[in-house]
Amino acid sequence: MKKYFFLFSIIFFLSGNSFNLFSQIKFEDYFESRTLRIDYIHAGNATENSYYLHELKEEPYWGGSKTNLLDIFNYGKYKIEIRDSATNKEIYSRFYSTLFSEWQTTAEAKEISKSFHESVVVPFPKKTVKAIFYTRDKKHNLHNKFELYVNPNNYFISTERRLEFPKFEIINNGDPANKVDIVILPEGYTADEMNLFREDCKKFSQYLFNSSPFKENKNKFNIWGVAAPSPESGTDIPAENIWKKTLLNTSFYTFDIERYLMTEDYKSVRDLAANAPYDQIYILVNSEKYGGGAIYNFYNVCINRHRAEEYVFVHELGHGFAFLADEYYTSDVAYENFYSLDIEPLEANLTTLVDFNSKWKHLVDKETPIPTPNIEKYKDKVGAFEGGGYVAKGIFRPEQDCSMKSISIDNFCVVCKNAIEKMINFYAE
Numbered sequence: 001m002k003k004y005f006f007l008f009s010i011i012f013f014l015s016g017n018s019f020n021l022f023s024q025i026k027f028e029d030y031f032e033s034r035t036l037r038i039d040y041i042h043a044g045n046a047t048e049n050s051y052y053l054h055e056l057k058e059e060p061y062w063g064g065s066k067t068n069l070l071d072i073f074n075y076g077k078y079k080i081e082i083r084d085s086a087t088n089k090e091i092y093s094r095f096y097s098t099l100f101s102e103w104q105t106t107a108e109a110k111e112i113s114k115s116f117h118e119s120v121v122v123p124f125p126k127k128t129v130k131a132i133f134y135t136r137d138k139k140h141n142l143h144n145k146f147e148l149y150v151n152p153n154n155y156f157i158s159t160e161r162r163l164e165f166p167k168f169e170i171i172n173n174g175d176p177a178n179k180v181d182i183v184i185l186p187e188g189y190t191a192d193e194m195n196l197f198r199e200d201c202k203k204f205s206q207y208l209f210n211s212s213p214f215k216e217n218k219n220k221f222n223i224w225g226v227a228a229p230s231p232e233s234g235t236d237i238p239a240e241n242i243w244k245k246t247l248l249n250t251s252f253y254t255f256d257i258e259r260y261l262m263t264e265d266y267k268s269v270r271d272l273a274a275n276a277p278y279d280q281i282y283i284l285v286n287s288e289k290y291g292g293g294a295i296y297n298f299y300n301v302c303i304n305r306h307r308a309e310e311y312v313f314v315h316e317l318g319h320g321f322a323f324l325a326d327e328y329y330t331s332d333v334a335y336e337n338f339y340s341l342d343i344e345p346l347e348a349n350l351t352t353l354v355d356f357n358s359k360w361k362h363l364v365d366k367e368t369p370i371p372t373p374n375i376e377k378y379k380d381k382v383g384a385f386e387g388g389g390y391v392a393k394g395i396f397r398p399e400q401d402c403s404m405k406s407i408s409i410d411n412f413c414v415v416c417k418n419a420i421e422k423m424i425n426f427y428a429e
Contacts, residue, residue, distance in 0.1 A: 027066035030084060030091045031123035033177075035059040036150065036157070037270060038080075038122070038131060042100045043115035049104070051133055051146035054117070056157045062123050063181040063277030068426050069093075069123070075323035075346055076296045077101040079134040079142055080120040084127065085149060091129070092122050096297035097323075099254075099262060105338050106255050117266045125152050138340055163247070163271040165228040170201045172222055176277040179222045180321075180427045183278035185269070187248045188286035191229040200284055200304045201225040207310040208317065211403070211410040213421045220428035224276035235261070235285050247272065248283060250301065252291050261291035261301050269299055279427055280321055294320035311407045318404055318412070322420045325350045327388040327397040327405035341394040348419040349404060350389050351396050360398050360415045374400060382414055 039054040069092045071079070076095035084091050100116040103109055122131070128151045134142040150157075173179055184204070186197040205223050209215045232244045236251035239258065249265040252258060263269065263283070273281045281299040285292075290308060294300035294316035302313040318324040325347035339345050344355050351359040356370065363382045364370065372383025384396035388405070397405065399413040412420065 024067065025069045025091045027069065027123065030126055030129075031062075031066075032126060032152075033062045033066075034124045035062050035121050035274070036124045036152070037119055037274075038148070038150070039117070039119040039267065039270075040133075040146075041115050042098065042118045043113065044100075044104070045113045046104055046109040048113075049100070049135055049145065053148060056150065056154070058124060058157050058159045059121070059274040061176070061274070061277035063176045063183075063279055064121075064123065065427050065429065066123075066177040067429050071095050072426065073323070073423070077136050080122065081132040081134065082122050082125070083130045083132065085130050086127065088130075094120070094122075094297060096120070097295050098298055099264060099266070099295060102295065103255065108255075116264060119266065119270050121270075125150065127152065139343060140346060161271075161274065163228065163268060163275075165226050165272070165275055167276040168198070168225050168227060170205050170223040170225055171218075173219050174222070176222060178428055180220055180280070180424055181222045181224065181276070181278045182280045182282055183224045183226060183273050183276040184282045184284050185226055185248065185272050186228055186230070186286070187250050187263075187283050188230050188232070188234045188244060188246045190231070190233050193233060193286065194227055194229055196286075197227070197284070198225065204282075204284065204302070204304075204309075204313050207313050210310065211314050212412065213417045213424070214314070217421065217424050217428075220424055222277075224278065226272055226275045228272055228275075233286055235287050237289065250283065250285055252289060254293065259291040260293050261285060261287075261303065262293045263299075263301075266299075280317070282317070282320075292316050294318075296320060296323040308407050311403065311409055314409070315403055318416065318420065322416070322423045323347055324404050324416050324419060325389055327402055329387040329390055329392045329395075339389045339391070339395060345389065345395070347389075349398055349402070349413070349415045351384060352394060353384060353396060356384065363398075363414060371396060 037057040041052040043050050071093045077097040079095050082092035098118050131148045133146040135145045184201050189197045209218045230246040234244045236243050238253045248263050248268050250263040252261050254260040254262040283301045285303050287303045288305040290306050292302045292312040300316045300320035341352050368381050368383045370384045372378050372385050374385050382398055386396050388397040389395040398415040402413040403411040
């Protein structure tokens with residue numbers, strides 16, 4: 001009996017202290033060190049969604065991990081899964097969300113159907129693979145929505161570079177395969193403002209490492225910039241009848257929310273990002289108007305000239321990199337019933353208390369009540385404070401305050417810090 005218990009203990013220890021140790025894939029067996037990009041159209045309405053292939057592209061860099069090829073986090077609305085066609089073995093996967101998935105929760109999606117350009121990037125396969133696209137339902141179950149076989153020798157895989165511009169190093173700590181690589185893209189900087197963009201890249205990189213746990217893990221990051229001027233300076237502000245000719249076509253008033261600064265031109269975003277190896281895309285917009293946005297494994301957006309710019313930059317990366325949820329509940333948003341109260345949110349920093357054991361209950365002191373009163377006694381305690389995810393009732397956050405809740409710097413709660421650090425280690429292992 002002791003022998004079996006000892007064996008079980010070893011297996012438990014190894015599985016609990018590695019990233020899916022026994023199921024990760026040997027990169028060189030299946031992939032080349034460059035990127036296959038699958039572009040598609042995602043169309044539908046509040047209740048329906050369909051995928052339509054647009055094109056396949058080969059890109060010169062692979063910035064992702066070559067060790068952790070299978071996603072372990074189960075975050076996001078969608079999943080891309082790559083399988084070896086000969087054996088049907090899963091050899092790569094990533095979860096992600098998109099602007100379309102957010103749009104589906106708006107009132108407009110109940111009235112009309114709409115299409116969005118999307119894409120996924122995966123390591124370039126050595127042999128034919130099957131790509132499977134999954135969409136979650138409201139209970140978080142994944143459904144196979146689209147399948148595609150890709151032969152790497154297909155001469156219709158385009159190598160054309162549409163937005164080719166020089167990249168430059170901001171921070172270089174080594175091989176992109178074991179670093180978190182962020183590429184910063186300029187939006188609304190003219191040719192005469194490229195020096196400003198370079199200086200902004202340095203400034204905003206420092207902002208990132210002013211906050212924990214990024215500051216403690218600075219040596220695990222590479223940050224790149226792409227010197228790509230726009231014809232005009234600034235960005236679109238539709239409500240003020242301001243329209244600018246820019247490279248990435250960003251706009252305030254996304255989903256008719258003034259501060260929400262995003263772009264539907266994802267094709268151009270991917271084309272420009274392809275100039276550098278990357279795990280995360282960050283669009284830096286040349287504007288003094290407050291705004292920004294981010295979507296998990298999609299892209300992040302921040303303005304460059306506002307008193308709250310440092311907060312926006314780090315807060316948005318919390319969304320785009322670690323799938324952290326907004327913990328505020330008093331600001332206007334376009335979403336309706338964004339979270340179902342009868343199941344746990346996928347995000348690490350929100351709970352409905354339906355299954356609190358699966359969240360951060362292990363971090364709560366025994367004497368702290370759940371739910372936790374929002375009073376001075378529990379100001380610096382981990383608990384379950386009501387209000388978060390855009391609603392005041394039924395959803396709970398880990399601490400009274402956090403950089404995912406208020407305009408504050410270096411203020412991530414312990415749950416958010418843990419989630420960020422796990423993601424850093426996943427890419428940098």
